[in-house]
Amino acid sequence: MAAIYLIRHGQANTKSADYDMLSDLGKEQAKLIAQPLADKCISPDSLTIGGMKRHQQTADLALSSCQVDADKALKDIGWNEYDHQAILAGLDERLRTPEGIRQYFIENNLQKHQFRTVFIEAMHKWMKSNNCEIYPESWQEFSNRVEKAFDSVLDKVEQNHFVFTSGGPISLVVARLLGLDKEQFMTINWNLVNAGITKILVNKQTGQLSLSCLNEHTIFDKEEHRNKLSYT
Incomplete structure (x- = not known):
């Protein structure tokens, strides 16, 4: 074995x-x-x-x-790994960088623990899309x-x-x-x-x-x- x-x-x-x-x-x-x-x-x-x-x-x-x-x-x-930064950016371009994520959360009045919800939404969008103009993979x-x-x-x-x-x-x-x-x-x-x-x-x-x-x-x-x- x-x-x-x-x-x-x-x-x-x-x-x-x-x-x-x-x-x-x-x-x-x-x-x-x-x-x-x-x-x-x-x-x-x-x-x-x-x-x-x-x-x-x-x-x-x-x-x-x-x-x-x-x-x-x-x-x-x-x-x-999959490119999580590109996947997040596919939901909103501001989510591509750590600083952009902070600004996104401030502007949308989101708490830190809500990142999981945002990330899963971005992942679901990626999994349903075959648009390589948005995602490198x-x-x-x-x-x-x-x-x-x-x-x-x-x-x-x-x-x-x-x-x-x-x-x-x-x-x-x-x-x-x-x-x-x-x-x-x-x-x-x-x-x-x-x-x-x-x-x-x-x-x-x-x-x-x-x-x-x-x-x-x-x-x-x-x-x-x-x-x-x-x-x-």
Whole structure:
């Protein structure tokens, strides 16, 4: 029985114009990934890293204490996240940047907790549209490339294969394994923690797949790490 570990990156730098890099908290989270894997004596015999900076940074930090060379990993942009800034801008151009989001919320008298409602509205608009003049990547293109990336990993997994990726691709793969409509992936996505680990078992003889563990993050249950838990 082989296993694929889908590892979500640490917290991105949400307060910076360059979102695609780990925040200080994200770096701490990435370092913590190594501990639960080491406790279970799990090390990868093969690796895939998405094409985003936060994927590479997470892999480097998570594997540094495992004596695993992340430079030998396969790079696959199929595991990249959807462009949330472009998707938000498809709802309202002001939502493209952190500063624009602040202004939008002030002008519309919205509270911080209402961001989820705005984001889901933007996602639903994206999923119903095939207009590439608005979005650099359509919903169908996104789902197709993630499916292709996952199938590529299935072809090469031998024992333990680590994939460093984002919440969107993980959620889409999980929806497939659970037999859910692809559009339901956001229900999963919204509940994934940064640096969470999802494990998929692969029967190499039959090709059967089973979801063994979703969003494992017990490392954050420890008192000294509880303040490091985040979702965005």
